[in-house]
Amino acid sequence: MKKMVLVAAVLAMSGSAFAADMPLKAVKAPPPAPFDPWDIAFGSAVMSDYIFRGVTQSNHNPSVAAYFEPRYNVTKDLQLYIGTSVESISFANRAAAEVDVYGGIRPTFGAFAFDFGVWGYLYPGGNCADNFLTGGFPGGNVCPVSTSTIFLANGNVMKKDVSFVEVYGKANYTINDNWQFGVNEYYSPNFLNSGAWGDYASITGKYTAPSTTFGTSGVGMYVSAEVGRQWLGTSDAFYGVVSALGNFARGIPYASYDTWNIGIGFTYKVFTLDLRYSDSDLSKGNCNAFTSAFNASGTTNVTSINPAGAGSNWCGAAGIVKLSADLTAMTNLK
Template identity: 80%
Template sequence: MKKVTLLATALAMVTGSAFAADMPLKAMKAPPAPAFDPWDVAFGGAIMNDYIFRGVTQSNHKPSVAAYFEPRYNINKDLQLYVGVSAESISFANRAAAEVDIYGGIRPTFGAFAFDIGVWGYLYPGGSCADNVLTGGIPGGNVCGVSTTTIFLADGNVMKKDVSFFEVYGKVNYTINDSFTVGATEYYSPNFLNSGAWGNYASLTAKYTAPSTVFGASGVGMYVSGEFGRQWFGTSDAFYGTGAGTVFANGIPYKDYNTWNIGIGFTYKVFTLDLRYSDTDLNKGDCNAFTSAFNATGTTSVTPINPGGAGSNWCGAAGVAKLSFDLTAMSNLK
């Protein structure tokens, strides 16, 4: 009888201990994880003293403003879909004053590798030719809807009314550590600037981000970044062979060129101030043949594709100061 009593007491103690062990575990149970919200929106704007695109000014070395809006859908933490629209003020030879970009793609991430693959459309509304003033021509051309005469700008250049085009692209960034990132880009268009010439651009990039302790508790960040790229071209259609004081019956074989830039940036909250040097190895004559610049001057910049000799500074060295802001709904508006 005493053994039965001791056994019952022991069982009660074990059972009671088990219940006691369960109670705090139930009390400390973690709350359910918040639901994953896959949607996000990025948007921002910028003002700059010069809008440079692959080493060539798009704003005649004058100030430009820009803005963008980009909805995003995160399938998971490593895969994002996105579409976007952006706009920049420009100054083109056909008198187009704005560039409107429509783009979309996918951004997969694999460990330290971040990819970006998509399609980018460049639209240039409002184009005309020499302010619709007829200043000379060769019969048989077609500019701005005029089917019997090619319209020349004052410097002998020509440019189509519509120079809109698209590119397919791929980019990859590799994060070495918290400070260093390197990358590569590739862009291809079958009809660059609607010139009839294909275009291919490839570049290598690098970025160093300073530790957050450099400026103490001020919240200011700093980075240094650079890019080296090469732009290849095919031959334009015959339209562009009617300018520059001569006729290229088969179009102009645009000159390939190298471009590079290096700069330093400072960040504070959603703001970035980027100070950058940009340049190319295009001479003034080949630059004129490629850009159809409306303010080309002189007669000494003679090249095989620019026999008229007018020269343009649109492809030369330039310093760019850009102040921008960038926000996302998930990070900045909650």
């Protein structure tokens, strides 16, 4: 009798063991979600002023922009991309648009995100204009000295084509959900097709407020800032000047300058409202020599590279209000 009880107990235990095993054998891990490496980022913006490294590109007037960027994610930590963007501008050669074409690679290592690439700035629609012969700016298509020259009433000249290319590298470090910092480096062997090399370096910082700052409204907030320096070389002879202050017939040594901006932004779904202050330490005279501003005026802003003394406010303090929408196909179009 005792033997039968013992056998029954063993069988019961065996049955329990098998019963415990059954669910483990029957439940299969769900297959991994399919990985779609392709994505597209796109968006548009309207802004009260288009500021590029402390210098207005739109004569301190409103500007609109749009971009389109296909992306290929080799892995979750490595992305390849190409893109194009368009911004409305107001240049001295009367180019009305900036068309950017760019591409690069974005590797990520933990909290570090990098971005390396090439950026082409194209300015189609540049004109030749001779204010003196035609009696009024922008004048006709008459260029007595060079078919790539524009002559302005204030004495400035600008090439018809100021397109150029830069190579760049960026690094961003995310400390936590609230803080991140970055460094940027851009180099061009022929900045604005002026003959002068250009090198821009900056550091950035951004604080993102907790998602609960505005309760459950879905509104986010951030504060960000950038401090940078634009180094510039010597132009070609096209922009050369000769005066009692110096003989720069072979080209003018552009003044390098510091620039900075700080702003606060508010986000809601795909929209961002950014309010920003931008400035630089470039003087009005050296700003005029650098930008060839069509509305530069006066005779008191004399520098060695700006002997006529016309001054431009294109490099001074500016406030910018920008409303943008940014989307990705994988996130917003599913």
